[in-house]
Amino acid sequence: MPRHYYWIGLSILLALLIPYLPNPFKGESLFSDFHVFQFTLVLIYAIALLGLNILTGYNGQISLGHGAFYAVGAYVGAILMDKYDVPYYATLPVAAIVCLIVGFLFGLPALRLEGHYLALATFGLALAVPQLLKYHPLEPWTGGVQGIVLSKPDPPFNLHESLGLSQDAWIYYFTLFVLLIMFWAARNMLRGRTGRALVAIRDHHMAADTMGINTSLYKSLAFGVSAMYTGVAGALTAVAVAYVAPDSFNILVSISLLVGVVIGGLATIPGAIFGGLFIVFTPNYANDISKAAPWAVYGVVLILFMYLMPFGVWGAILRGVRALEKYRKTAKMGQ
Amino acid sequence: MDFVIQQITSGLAEGAIFASVALALVMIFTATEHLNFAQGEMAMFSTYLAWTLINAGVPYWLAFVITVVISFAGGVTIEYVVLRPLARAPVLAYVIVFIGLLVIFNSMAGWIWSYVLKEFPSPFKAFATGSNLIGSHQLGVIAVTLIVLTALFLFFKFTPLGLAMRAAAQNPVSAKLVGIRVGWMLALGWGLAASIGAVAGMMVAPIVFLDPNMMAGILLYGFASALLGGISNPAGAVLGGFIFGVLQNVPTIIERLLNINVIGNELKLTFALVVVVAVLTFKPSGLFGQVRIKRV
Numbered sequence: 001m002p003r004h005y006y007w008i009g010l011s012i013l014l015a016l017l018i019p020y021l022p023n024p025f026k027g028e029s030l031f032s033d034f035h036v037f038q039f040t041l042v043l044i045y046a047i048a049l050l051g052l053n054i055l056t057g058y059n060g061q062i063s064l065g066h067g068a069f070y071a072v073g074a075y076v077g078a079i080l081m082d083k084y085d086v087p088y089y090a091t092l093p094v095a096a097i098v099c100l101i102v103g104f105l106f107g108l109p110a111l112r113l114e115g116h117y118l119a120l121a122t123f124g125l126a127l128a129v130p131q132l133l134k135y136h137p138l139e140p141w142t143g144g145v146q147g148i149v150l151s152k153p154d155p156p157f158n159l160h161e162s163l164g165l166s167q168d169a170w171i172y173y174f175t176l177f178v179l180l181i182m183f184w185a186a187r188n189m190l191r192g193r194t195g196r197a198l199v200a201i202r203d204h205h206m207a208a209d210t211m212g213i214n215t216s217l218y219k220s221l222a223f224g225v226s227a228m229y230t231g232v233a234g235a236l237t238a239v240a241v242a243y244v245a246p247d248s249f250n251i252l253v254s255i256s257l258l259v260g261v262v263i264g265g266l267a268t269i270p271g272a273i274f275g276g277l278f279i280v281f282t283p284n285y286a287n288d289i290s291k292a293a294p295w296a297v298y299g300v301v302l303i304l305f306m307y308l309m310p311f312g313v314w315g316a317i318l319r320g321v322r323a324l325e326k327y328r329k330t331a332k333m334g335q
Numbered sequence: 336m337d338f339v340i341q342q343i344t345s346g347l348a349e350g351a352i353f354a355s356v357a358l359a360l361v362m363i364f365t366a367t368e369h370l371n372f373a374q375g376e377m378a379m380f381s382t383y384l385a386w387t388l389i390n391a392g393v394p395y396w397l398a399f400v401i402t403v404v405i406s407f408a409g410g411v412t413i414e415y416v417v418l419r420p421l422a423r424a425p426v427l428a429y430v431i432v433f434i435g436l437l438v439i440f441n442s443m444a445g446w447i448w449s450y451v452l453k454e455f456p457s458p459f460k461a462f463a464t465g466s467n468l469i470g471s472h473q474l475g476v477i478a479v480t481l482i483v484l485t486a487l488f489l490f491f492k493f494t495p496l497g498l499a500m501r502a503a504a505q506n507p508v509s510a511k512l513v514g515i516r517v518g519w520m521l522a523l524g525w526g527l528a529a530s531i532g533a534v535a536g537m538m539v540a541p542i543v544f545l546d547p548n549m550m551a552g553i554l555l556y557g558f559a560s561a562l563l564g565g566i567s568n569p570a571g572a573v574l575g576g577f578i579f580g581v582l583q584n585v586p587t588i589i590e591r592l593l594n595i596n597v598i599g600n601e602l603k604l605t606f607a608l609v610v611v612v613a614v615l616t617f618k619p620s621g622l623f624g625q626v627r628i629k630r631v
Binding site: 056062109112113114116117119120121123124127128131255258259261262263266292293294295296298299300302303305306307310311 | 370417421432439441442555558609612615617619
């Protein structure tokens with residue numbers, strides 16, 4: 001078995017233990033329900049980031065508008081739960097399919113746009129979606145400016161009574177489960193024929209075309225799959241936060257997603273987790289450092305990150321590991 | 336009929352501001368192939384500097400000149416200190432650094448000057464246009480934009496420094512070989528962009544009031560204008576700005592004439608944006624941009 005499987009197993013074990021880690025100094029658990037909720041958000045962002053990474057990292061198409069797909073996923077989930085009494089777990093496949101179609105359709109005109117032009121088009125999409133959600137004729141479904149208030153689901157099989165599992169902890173495990181499936185699927189897709197095609201298109205479009213890759217199809221599909229991942233993440237936020245409103249899907253979400261992808265590491269799968277950690281926790285810590293200008297601290301951290309790790313956190317870790325292995329090899333040869 | 340002309344002239348005046356921002360974006364783009372997302376916030380920061388000077392009793396035009404000079408120095412400094420160390424980073428790393436600069440300027444302005452809306456004086460109130468079709472400030476904004484564009488055109492066409500900057504942007508390696516200090520030319524490009532942005536900020540502030548978020552939308556529309564006109568062509572970008580400005584008022588005019596209300600005020604900029612994206616899908620290099628030919 002390859003060595004990195006142990007690391008994956010260890011990470012999953014750690015993730016499973018998070019709601020139950022004891023605090024070494026006090027009797028209670030290390031993380032409160034609110035902390036667990038924050039970790040749930042990390043996982044949700046990680047799914048969205050993996051989606052954006054499929055498009056931007058692996059296929060080389062910049063999107064400043066993934067907040068739009070995030071919003072579509074969240075609203076599909078929320079409307080299904082609120083208006084049609086669909087159970088929360090059943091909203092995810094629906095959100096996935098809707099976003100896959102929306103993303104694929106958006107990917108078709110995007111075929112003609114590259115680089116900055118694509119950035120503008122997707123940015124426009126991100127601006128338009130909150131406005132559409134507020135649009136008066138759609139109010140019976142979207143709830144207009146007020147949004148939709150939901151309730152958090154209870155753990156199944158009376159686990160909250162038998163195991164003392166809180167609602168937040170249950171949503172955390174549910175999200176973790178979804179994340180593992182989606183990461184596994186993404187890994188299989190990116191390691192195989194499809195992944196190679198995506199990377200080939202990114203690295204040399206014309207060469208990929210000549211090799212017989214249907215570039216238009218793959219590029220639109222990349223958009224669709226990417227939107228699907230982000231949409232599932234959106235539907236999970238509707239479950240975890242239990243509230244959706246147009247203003248929580250402003251342009252900042254799209255920008256944070258792009259920031260998360262680059263901070264985590266372009267074209268890497270585990271980078272998404274680090275990106276998620278960055279998105280959720282940096283604004284909080286920035287607020288602790290300076291109450292007056294937290295975003296200035298955030299900006300400085302962002303720039304420093306790019307100086308120190310231009311290839312993202314996972315890129316830096318990989319480079320570190322490789323350097324270490326090389327050092328060991330040369331040390332062995334010296335003996 | 337008056338209503339239509341009013342809408343068009345006010346579109347032109349707003350377009351003049353989009354044009355200035357577009358021009359600033361083009362300055363940095365032609366030199367570095369990067370789109371500076373922090374351009375709007377830099378302009379906003381400069382405008383606050385001007386506001387501070389004017390409030391301290393400095394006459395308007397003196398404050399104007401001082402602000403432009405300080406912004407120029409600021410732009411050069413940012414290129415030299417923040418961006419130069421990144422030289423070999425991937426493109427998206429630049430985008431992230433620009434986003435970082437954006438939030439830093441925004442947050443600093445809110446911290447120093449607070450988020451309360453501030454009134455900014457217009458220098459064009461002194462003379463009246465004698466017409467109710469166009470305001471004096473609107474006319475002034477259009478004039479200032481055209482002056483800036485002419486000055487830039489003369490600078491790039493007829494001065495040795497302008498020639499050196501064009502050479503450095505078009506072919507850095509050859510420019511270096513004939514003794515042009517390419518790094519400095521990039522920094523100068525940043526300085527110019529910051530100055531143009533400062534002018535745009537001071538022109539827009541009397542209309543939208545001064546606050547740290549005033550440029551957020553304007554930057555996007557400047558960006559759209561630049562792409563519409565052709566990002567490689569300064570004059571095209573300015574024209575793109577004017578076209579975009581008028582375009583956003585087209586639905587209002589049509590709706591008024593037909594007496595309907597579908598798009599309304601909130602969606603009019605989104606409408607313009609959709610039109611721009613549609614145009615770009617058919618004409619990817621913009622209306623007046625050079626078609627790029629790639630060598631394989």
